[in-house]
Amino acid sequence: MITIEQASSGDIAVLERVLLDTVTWLNDKGTPLWGASEVTWDALSKKYSASDFYLAYLDGAPAGCMALIEDDPFFWPDVPPDESLFLHKLAVTKAARKLGVSDALMDFSKSEGVRRGKTTLRLDTHALRPKVRAFYERHGFRHVGTKVLLGKYHTAFYEVDLHSAILTRNKNSWNAIADSFxxxxxxxxxxxxxxxxxxxxxxxxxxxxxxxxxxxxxxxxxxxxxxxxxxxxxxxxxxxxxxxxxxxxxxxxxxxxxxxxxxxxxxxxxxxxxxxxxxxxxxxxxxxxxxxxxxxxxxxxxxxxxxxxxxxxxxxxxxxxxxxxxxxxxxxxxxxxxxxxxxxxxxxxxxxxxxxxxxxxxxxxxxxxxxxxxxxxxxxxxxxxxxxxxxxxxxxxxxxxxxxxxxxxx
Ligand SMILES: C[S@@+](CC[C@H](N)C(=O)[O-])C[C@H]1O[C@@H](n2cnc3c(N)ncnc32)[C@H](O)[C@@H]1O
CATH class of the missing domain: 3.40.50.150 (Vaccinia Virus protein VP39)
Incomplete structure (x- = not known):
């Protein structure tokens, strides 16, 4: 069973472990995303507080995490305040891959956005990673632009309208069960x-x-x-x-x-x-x-x-x-x-x-x-x-x- 909980300061070591696990796994695959020094709490705490993070547990064991923040002027300088939730640092441990943890985190982030009264969920990702981009697109995210940041980071920007994401999911499900109703x-x-x-x-x-x-x-x-x-x-x-x-x-x-x-x-x-x-x-x-x-x-x-x-x-x-x-x-x-x-x-x-x-x-x-x-x-x-x-x-x-x-x- 997958559960998702908001992190607190007591979870910082677990967060670091989950993120480092992802860093190591991606490095081993030859597709590095973050450096190990970027996922220490020293580095993360410059941008995030512990409660910005959510931890996913698979059968009780830490299996993934993400950060959800309400303000992101560096990546999204033109977005009006209070409208969006921004998703960062989505990670799943190697042992928990392909077991639905990233899908559960995606669903949770949309529900959390609606719960906080937001209309849009936004994220940025590596523009040269087709598999990661396909994952977000499968979850209804729309590509809205690409930029090269600081002269070297090719970054793709994605957003999803939270209401239409729910409608699409409900419509697909009603189509699947129509005959039973x-x-x-x-x-x-x-x-x-x-x-x-x-x-x-x-x-x-x-x-x-x-x-x-x-x-x-x-x-x-x-x-x-x-x-x-x-x-x-x-x-x-x-x-x-x-x-x-x-x-x-x-x-x-x-x-x-x-x-x-x-x-x-x-x-x-x-x-x-x-x-x-x-x-x-x-x-x-x-x-x-x-x-x-x-x-x-x-x-x-x-x-x-x-x-x-x-x-x-x-x-x-x-x-x-x-x-x-x-x-x-x-x-x-x-x-x-x-x-x-x-x-x-x-x-x-x-x-x-x-x-x-x-x-x-x-x-x-x-x-x-x-x-x-x-x-x-x-x-x-x-x-x-x-x-x-x-x-x-x-x-x-x-x-x-x-x-x-x-x-x-x-
Ligand atoms: C329990 S059924 C209603 C039964 C129906 N009133 C009858 O008399 O047989 C609920 C219906 O609401 C539809 N529905 C769900 N969300 C909707 C939405 N946002 N807009 C329009 N229809 C929706 C579903 O497709 C489903 O057919």
Missing amino acids: FGVTALPAYGCLCPGEDELRLFPDLTGKAVLDIGCGSGHSLLWCGRHGASELWGLDMSDRQTETAERLLRGHGYAPTLFCSPMEQNPGLPPGYFDVVYSIYAIGWTVDLQRTFTLIASYLKPGGIFIFSWDHPFLHCVEAVDEKLVFSGNYYEPAPFNFRKLDNPMTLYNRRLCDYVNALAAAGLAVERMVEETDKETLSRDAEFSSAYYAPGKAKRFPLSLIVKAKRV
């Missing part, structure tokens, strides 16, 4: 162990109405809207596998939908002020930019139009079941995106608080009409086996697993 979580269901639309009646009469589904998945919610009289079925999803499936499903039932393959953070050509209802069933939490997404959604709605969404309740990621008890083990305030695997595909999600949703709706000009924090009656009335599952009925008996919100464009 055929008709999963779709209207009239809103989410996990919560009341559905048949009971809540949040939607207006859809007869003759134009509806737009954000994160339409396999198209089953749009099918429900068509069966309830909606005259125009529009949908958006960033997975081309999902939009193809939705197109097939809806056409197979005699509907002619207008579907876009696009992230919800962008307008792919949707008409402004056009829709009576915009909704999103278990997709909104995937956005990398909640405010931008809500502002776009408001712009698609007619004045007085309705927006409905469902997503995991913000408590869900904070509470786990341990030894037949529910333990509040997470941090409600932690804004860092987290990486996880869904059906063995890497994905990144953000933790958000209830106020993040409500304040973003308000700023977009969407007035909340109803908020639902309920578990369905059936789950509440039956005895629930205690289980450690993420969506466990034992949790649902104590707090809502899903949040449902209805708002109106003012």
